[in-house]
Ligand code: NIG
């Protein structure tokens with residue numbers, strides 16, 4: 001994929017600049033040339049030549065919304081949902097975010113790190129090379145800092161995946177707090193330490209009935225902005241509370257979820273240049289049926305992003321390939337639009353559009369090699385791995401153990 005810098009909108013989302021029989025010259029971890037393989041081989045001279053065997057090579061996926069760090073899982077919630085209980089009912093009955101918070105608080109930092117490393121390997125195995133990673137399962141100063149330090153530690157020791165950290169102290173209200181008092185704690189005690197230690201680039205809030213209302217969300221977001229963080233937000237997921245409009249009002253970088261956002265919300269995002277981050281795997285994971293209105297968003301000219309929402313409650317998947325499939329079957333995006341949303345548009349939403357998200361000279365050589373001949377197969381086959389190899393800064397960091405399945 002080549003093309004202009006910046007996110008793609010409208011019809012441009014379907015333009016991939018595919019090079020058949022293409023090649024890429026990588027020097028010191030940076031892409032130095034892209035073109036027909038004969039030309040690249042001629043230019044290669046003192047470079048090692050790696051034959052990808054006619055496979056699809058694309059930029060590593062950029063997953064712009066994940067809850068990477070948490071302890072345990074939520075298989076009990078999962079089973080209860082299978083028996084007909086809703087996400088809200090399960091949360092009220094002692095499951096939900098709060099149950100993961102208790103486990104995450106109890107886990108020592110090195111145990112949390114061990115579990116997060118395991119999650120990180122799943123991302124890599126799916127062809128993802130950069131992820132946004134949120135805190136939000138601590139909800140005390142000390143445990144939110146613990147989660148953010150785990151992310152920082154992973155960035156240091158795991159050169160195979162890049163992380164963009166987000167502070168999500170306002171993920172849920174602990175039962176012992178009045179919502180407004182908890183918002184005070186987030187603003188007055190957590191934010192100053194998070195920013196002092198430079199543990200986050202973005203701040204996020206779960207704006208939803210039973211979590212944080214518009215007023216409380218606005219307070220958190222404005223305080224975070226004042227402290228120097230850029231903004232993302234979980235909005236209009238279960239109910240349309242005007243969350244998209246709030247994200248536009250505060251000048252957020254992204255508005256995420258948007259399952260219940262209407263035309264007014266979409267128009268506000270467009271006017272304020274906010275990127276929508278769509279998370280179809282969390283709709284699927286909850287067994288819900290209302291997906292965000294991606295077609296209207298694309299037609300409105302929004303620079304749509306796709307992400308996994310990897311988390312133990314609603315979206316236990318690290319697979320961007322699964323997300324591409326859902327984007328085509330349920331959001332009615334074309335494979336090309338979905339690929340753009342999962343790569344260059346996602347990179348732009350993380351402020352890294354000049355470094356990653358496409359295979360262009362000057363960009364970091366983060367790329368994935370897939371066992372197929374046509375990029376559309378990535379969204380078409382689902383439920384089986386298609387990743388052949390993954391490269392970060394020009395180094396192979398993942399290779400499928402058994403090669404092709406056929
Ligand atoms: O993005 N919406 C809030 N947060 C997650 C779910 C978190 C959980 O259930 O643990 C989400 O869907």
Ligand code: FE
Pocket residue numbers: 065067234309311
């Ligand atoms: Fe989320």
